[in-house]
Amino acid sequence: MSHPPATRPIATPNERSGLKYIGLAPVVIYNGIFFLLPLLFLIWIGFWSTENYRAIPGFSLDNYIDIFSQLFTRSRYAYALLQTAWVASTTTILAILLCYPFALMLVFGVPERLQRFAVLLAIAPFWSSYILRLYAWQTILNRNGLFNTLLLKLQVIQEPLPIIFTQVATRIGILHYLAPIVILILYLVLRNSDRALLEASRNLGATQWQTFWRVLLPLSKPGIIYSALFGIIISAGDVLSGIVLGGGTGRSIFGPIPLFSTVVLNEYAGTTNLPRTSALATILVILLLVILAAGLKLSDPPRD
Amino acid sequence: MSQRPRPSAGFNREAQLLRAFSRRRFIQFASTASLAAVSTRLIGCSPSSETAVTTGDTPASSSGNTLRLLTWPGYDEPEVIRGFEEEYGVTVEFKTYLGGEQMLQFFNQSPAGTYDALISDGEYVTKLMALGAIAPIDPSTVPNLSDYYPVYQDFPGFYEDDQMMAVGTRFGNYGIAFNQSIIPPSEVTSWEFLLREDLAGKLALFDWYLPNMGNASLALFPENPNPYDLTDAQLEEVKAWMLRMKPNVALVTPSVQDIVNAFINGDVTAGPVGDWVIQNAIADGNQEFTAIVPEEGAIRWSEGAAICADSPNPELAQSWVEYMSRPEVQARLANAQAYKGLAPNVKVIEYLNDDEKQLLGYVADPSDASKLLVESQLERTRARQLPTQQDEKAWQDIYNEFKAT
Numbered sequence: 001m002s003h004p005p006a007t008r009p010i011a012t013p014n015e016r017s018g019l020k021y022i023g024l025a026p027v028v029i030y031n032g033i034f035f036l037l038p039l040l041f042l043i044w045i046g047f048w049s050t051e052n053y054r055a056i057p058g059f060s061l062d063n064y065i066d067i068f069s070q071l072f073t074r075s076r077y078a079y080a081l082l083q084t085a086w087v088a089s090t091t092t093i094l095a096i097l098l099c100y101p102f103a104l105m106l107v108f109g110v111p112e113r114l115q116r117f118a119v120l121l122a123i124a125p126f127w128s129s130y131i132l133r134l135y136a137w138q139t140i141l142n143r144n145g146l147f148n149t150l151l152l153k154l155q156v157i158q159e160p161l162p163i164i165f166t167q168v169a170t171r172i173g174i175l176h177y178l179a180p181i182v183i184l185i186l187y188l189v190l191r192n193s194d195r196a197l198l199e200a201s202r203n204l205g206a207t208q209w210q211t212f213w214r215v216l217l218p219l220s221k222p223g224i225i226y227s228a229l230f231g232i233i234i235s236a237g238d239v240l241s242g243i244v245l246g247g248g249t250g251r252s253i254f255g256p257i258p259l260f261s262t263v264v265l266n267e268y269a270g271t272t273n274l275p276r277t278s279a280l281a282t283i284l285v286i287l288l289l290v291i292l293a294a295g296l297k298l299s300d301p302p303r304d
Numbered sequence: 305m306s307q308r309p310r311p312s313a314g315f316n317r318e319a320q321l322l323r324a325f326s327r328r329r330f331i332q333f334a335s336t337a338s339l340a341a342v343s344t345r346l347i348g349c350s351p352s353s354e355t356a357v358t359t360g361d362t363p364a365s366s367s368g369n370t371l372r373l374l375t376w377p378g379y380d381e382p383e384v385i386r387g388f389e390e391e392y393g394v395t396v397e398f399k400t401y402l403g404g405e406q407m408l409q410f411f412n413q414s415p416a417g418t419y420d421a422l423i424s425d426g427e428y429v430t431k432l433m434a435l436g437a438i439a440p441i442d443p444s445t446v447p448n449l450s451d452y453y454p455v456y457q458d459f460p461g462f463y464e465d466d467q468m469m470a471v472g473t474r475f476g477n478y479g480i481a482f483n484q485s486i487i488p489p490s491e492v493t494s495w496e497f498l499l500r501e502d503l504a505g506k507l508a509l510f511d512w513y514l515p516n517m518g519n520a521s522l523a524l525f526p527e528n529p530n531p532y533d534l535t536d537a538q539l540e541e542v543k544a545w546m547l548r549m550k551p552n553v554a555l556v557t558p559s560v561q562d563i564v565n566a567f568i569n570g571d572v573t574a575g576p577v578g579d580w581v582i583q584n585a586i587a588d589g590n591q592e593f594t595a596i597v598p599e600e601g602a603i604r605w606s607e608g609a610a611i612c613a614d615s616p617n618p619e620l621a622q623s624w625v626e627y628m629s630r631p632e633v634q635a636r637l638a639n640a641q642a643y644k645g646l647a648p649n650v651k652v653i654e655y656l657n658d659d660e661k662q663l664l665g666y667v668a669d670p671s672d673a674s675k676l677l678v679e680s681q682l683e684r685t686r687a688r689q690l691p692t693q694q695d696e697k698a699w700q701d702i703y704n705e706f707k708a709t
Contacts, residue, residue, distance in 0.1 A: 052434045052435060053408050053412065053431060053434070053435065054412055054435075070701065070704075073705075074701040074702070074704065074705050075701055075704035075705060075708060076704070076705055076708040076709065077708075079708050080708055138565065138569075139569075142565075142566075142569035142570070142571050143569055143570040143571045144569055144570045145569065160570075162505060164566075164569070164571050165505070165554040165555050165566075165571060243557060243559075243562075244562065247554055247555040247556065247557070247566075248511060248555060248556040248557050248707075249553060249555075249556045249707055251505070255709075256550070256551075256553065257708050257709075258556075258707055258708060263704070263707075263708070266511060266558075266707075267704070269403060269405065269406065269511075269558055270403075270405060270511070270512065270513065270700060270703075271405060271696075271697075271700060272405040272406070272408060272409040
C-alpha cells in the first residue's frame, strides 16, 4: 500500500494567477487583525511613558535604555532570559524525544481503523483546563504528593525529592501542555511520509534501523523543526507553569532565577507600568520572532 | 484570591468542573486565573478591563439603586454585604482586585463614574488623590469612628493633610507564619530566623516588594519609626539582608492560596506572610500552623473605605462607608472566607463567637494578659508605606534583583 506524499497539494495554483490573492486574503486579514495589530500596539506602547500611574503616549527610548542598563545588574534581565532559554530548549528537546516514538507507534503500530481514536486519546489532555492540570501536577509533585509518597513506599528514596518549585516541575507542566501539539505535528508528518520510499529502502536491503535513520527521519525533518518551533515558542511564552509549579523563582542549574515571562508578569502586577512592561514583552516577542524565522528558513525545502 | 461562585464568561466549563471541588480549590483557581488574565492582557495589550477576573460585569454607569464597588476580596461575601443591601433596598455590584496596583489599573481604565466607592490600602490613598479619584469624608458621618482603636481613628494613611479620605475597615500583619510541628515556637522570635541555614528552600514569600523589604528594614533597624524612611546606605543593607535570605526562598507568589497550598503540602515551612494568609488553613483543622510578630515588629496592612469623586450615588456610597465601620459588619469581614483580617472597631469582639476569637487573636496575649493578642500585635506592627527617601522604582529594582539572584 503506498500513499502519495500529501504534505503538498497535488496541484498548486498558477503563481501568476490573481486568484492567489483571494486565497491568501483570509490568512492575511486574520493575522493582520489578531496578530500583527496587537503586536504593533505592544511595540508602540513600549515607547510610551507613565505619569501619575497613567500611560502617556509619546516616543521615548527611556524604557529600553533602562531595561538594557539592567541586563546584568539590578533586575538582571539577562539571567531571566538565560533561564528561559535553558528551560525552553530542554523542554522542547524532551518533548520531541518523548513524542517522536509515540507518533511512530501511532502511525506504524496502531491499525488504520483505530488511528483516529488513538490520536484523539493522545490529544485528550487538551480537553481539560491548563490551570487545573497544573494544580493536578502540584498535588502529584509536592513534597507529600503522590510521586514522593510512592517512591518512599517503594523505598526507592529515603527523603522526599524536592521537585516542586524547581524548573524541573516547570518543565513537567509545560511538557504536558506541549505533548499533544508535538504528537499531532509528528503524527501528520510521519503519516504523510512516502511509504514507497520506505519499502524501496527495505527492498534494497536496509535494516529497519537504517530505514528509519536514513529515510524516515530525514523525511520527518520538517515535522521535527515545526515541533521545535512550537516547543520553544510555547515554553518561552508560558507563564503559568513557572509560577504554579516553578514557584515563581524555580531553581535550575543556573540557580533560583525566574523565567523571563514570570518577570514580565510580575513587573506588570507589581508596578502596572504598562509602557515598561510592553518594552519587556517586546524584547521577548522579538526574540521569539527571530527563532521562528530561523526555524522556517531551516524547514524550507532546498530549491534547485 | 476570591471570586464569588458566579462563573464569569469564558470560565463556564471550568466552573462546572470546579463544582466537584471545594470552595478553597475554586479560590485557588480564581487567583491563578487572574494571573492568566493579566498575562493575556500583556500579550494582547488591551487597555480594557474586560479580561480581568471580576465578580461582576462593569456597565458604564450605575443607577440609583445599584452601588458599584472596587474592593479587595471578602467585601463581596454575602455575610458582609447582605445587610447593607437589605437595609437600603439596593443591589451592590463588586469588582474585586488583588493588589493596590491592580486597583489603580482597574480604576484608571474604567470610565469616570463607574465606581461609587472603593477599598484602598493606606499608602494608595495618596496615589488615588493624585488621580483625583476619591472625595473627602466628613468624620461626623461615621459615628462608629469613636469606637476605633486610636491608631485607626486618625490613621495618617487615610488622611491627606487634615482631610479624612478613607475609613478603616480591616487590617493585618506580615509576621512570620510557620509550621510548629517542624519548628518549635520558642525558636521563632526574631526576623533572623528567616536566615537560618536549615531553612534552605523552605520559605514562602508574598510577591510584593513593600512588605518584604519593609520587614527586612525592621529586622535591621527596629528603632526606625518609619521602616520605609531609609538612607541609601541603609537601603543597601536591606538589600544585603534580602539576598542573605534568598537561598531559603522556594516560593514567591502573589497568590495567597498558592502559599497556603505550599504550607499544607509541606513544601514550605515558614514565611513572612502573616497570620491572615494561613488562618483559613488553621480554621480547616491544620492546627500545626501559627504566626507571630517578631520582636523587632512587623509590617501592617490597612484597608479603608473611600468614596469615589465621580460617584453617581455619593450619598449611598457614604452610607456604605458608614456601614463598613459597624462592629457587626467588621466582625464578618474579619472572618471572611477569602482571607482573614482584624477589625479597627474595638467592639467587634462582641460579635465574634469563641472559635472566631481564638482564630483571629481576640484572646489574652500569653506574654501580657492585660491585653488582647490583637492589641499587642497592633502596638508591635508598623504601617506599610511608600519609600520616602528614594523613588519606588529604586526599591522595586532591588526587589527584582533579589528575585533574580
